[in-house]
Amino acid sequence: MGFGANHTVGAETDTTVCLESQITEGDEIKPTVGGAIFPQFAVISSSERDLLHLVLYYTEKWTGSYASQSGYICTDFGTGCYNFGCHKANTEELAAFRSDPRAEKESTEQLPALDIDRCRGDPAHPSGGVMIRLVIANQKGGVSKTTTCLSLARCFAERGLKVLMIDTDSQGSIASSLGLKVTNSLYHFLIANYRFRDCVLPAHANIDILCSTRDTVEAEGILTPRPGRELIFQVTLSTVEDAYDVVLIDVAPSITLLQSCAMMYAQQILIPLTMDPLSLQGAFAALQTSKSLNSLFKSQVRPVAILPVMVDRRLQMTDLIMNSIQPVADEYGIPILNSIRTDSTVPKATRARQFLIDYDPRSKAAEDYRTASEQLLEHLKGQLNGKVLA
Ligand SMILES: Nc1ncnc2c1ncn2[C@@H]1O[C@H](COP(=O)(O)OP(=O)(O)O)[C@@H](O)[C@H]1O
Numbered sequence: 001m002g003f004g005a006n007h008t009v010g011a012e013t014d015t016t017v018c019l020e021s022q023i024t025e026g027d028e029i030k031p032t033v034g035g036a037i038f039p040q041f042a043v044i045s046s047s048e049r050d051l052l053h054l055v056l057y058y059t060e061k062w063t064g065s066y067a068s069q070s071g072y073i074c075t076d077f078g079t080g081c082y083n084f085g086c087h088k089a090n091t092e093e094l095a096a097f098r099s100d101p102r103a104e105k106e107s108t109e110q111l112p113a114l115d116i117d118r119c120r121g122d123p124a125h126p127s128g129g130v131m132i133r134l135v136i137a138n139q140k141g142g143v144s145k146t147t148t149c150l151s152l153a154r155c156f157a158e159r160g161l162k163v164l165m166i167d168t169d170s171q172g173s174i175a176s177s178l179g180l181k182v183t184n185s186l187y188h189f190l191i192a193n194y195r196f197r198d199c200v201l202p203a204h205a206n207i208d209i210l211c212s213t214r215d216t217v218e219a220e221g222i223l224t225p226r227p228g229r230e231l232i233f234q235v236t237l238s239t240v241e242d243a244y245d246v247v248l249i250d251v252a253p254s255i256t257l258l259q260s261c262a263m264m265y266a267q268q269i270l271i272p273l274t275m276d277p278l279s280l281q282g283a284f285a286a287l288q289t290s291k292s293l294n295s296l297f298k299s300q301v302r303p304v305a306i307l308p309v310m311v312d313r314r315l316q317m318t319d320l321i322m323n324s325i326q327p328v329a330d331e332y333g334i335p336i337l338n339s340i341r342t343d344s345t346v347p348k349a350t351r352a353r354q355f356l357i358d359y360d361p362r363s364k365a366a367e368d369y370r371t372a373s374e375q376l377l378e379h380l381k382g383q384l385n386g387k388v389l390a
């Protein structure tokens with residue numbers, strides 16, 4: 001079932017939810033924001049395991065959209081972040097969706113106060129100290145975000161840098177990739193006010209991880225109505241981050257509140273890109289999110305590098321995509337890092353629950369990640385506070 005051209009998507013006033021199953025490829029919907037009708041959106045994809053995830057085409061630009069468990073679609077039309085809904089038809093399906101207890105639950109738990117005074121120095125960089133903070137972002141799933149986060153963390157650790165990895169994706173891929181048993185997660189740190197040291201898990205002498213679980217969905221629901229929610233990482237990490245040289249944040253393949261929080265905290269985005277047009281569109285969507293945050297919060301979230309991943313030079317598409325990312329890199333004045341080749345060792349390392357670099361340090365992808373991580377460190381060395389690398 002599709003919306004058809006006469007379905008209007010209303011912003012702010014309309015909180016009806018549209019379901020993934022009500023949209024089919026090629027459907028057109030008319031979104032309005034603050035009463036103004038936007039140019040036609042074409043729904044080009046509507047699948048993401050476990051998430052109600054849409055990718056919308058807006059004139060020449062791509063933007064992502066995510067129907068959160070709490071019952072809204074949060075999207076971004078380039079003018080800011082809005083919740084919007086679709087008039088829709090299938091009330092039974094909608095009722096079933098609404099009956100999800102997570103969507104209804106009112107939390108009685110105490111949120112740590114968003115007390116900005118707890119931030120020292122620049123609110124964007126609360127410690128006032130110097131360290132590398134990076135969000136690995138691309139709105140498309142399966143583009144090596146998690147693999148890149150894990151591999152860069154391990155490469156940085158090898159150079160003697162203390163790394164904190166934060167997984168904000170409720171699928172919990174970081175913990176499952178490393179076979180970590182999670183008791184306390186990001187939820188407990190952000191929402192239940194547990195001590196940081198009781199929530200992080202050590203994964204290597206130089207790597208600590210704040211893991212996500214399904215509870216992260218609930219954390220988002222609890223945070224969503226709170227004013228100042230985008231600053232949650234700034235506030236909560238300010239007292240603990242000094243122990244680290246690098247904070248790497250893995251995000252879900254969709255626009256979620258925690259992705260915005262991560263971007264506001266890190267202010268820097270690394271964009272992994274597979275050699276496929278949808279990945280490029282996912283990259284643009286991530287860039288669009290950062291622009292929206294900047295216009296809303298007067299922040300300076302910016303991309304720092306593009307990392308081509310799963311690259312197979314024999315494929316024609318590789319040249320096509322490589323040629324189309326050069327202008328993007330030029331526009332932002334950012335480097336394209338050493339490409340990571342497609343390598344069957346990567347999924348094998350995940351199955352073995354190990355970092356790629358530990359599983360097979362001489363594999364093609366491990367070598368490529370080492371080179372890329374060195375380039376990234378060189379590019380961002382000003383943020384290492386003069387720390388001498390091992
Ligand atoms: N360089 C690579 N070569 C081969 N497979 C890869 C490579 N990088 C990632 N993969 C595989 O692609 C899949 C998606 O990667 P993942 O890091 O989970 O992406 P994302 O976090 O963006 O969804 C995983 O199965 C992973 O093992």
Ligand SMILES: [Mg+2]
Pocket residue numbers: 145146147169173250251
């Ligand atoms: Mg992932």
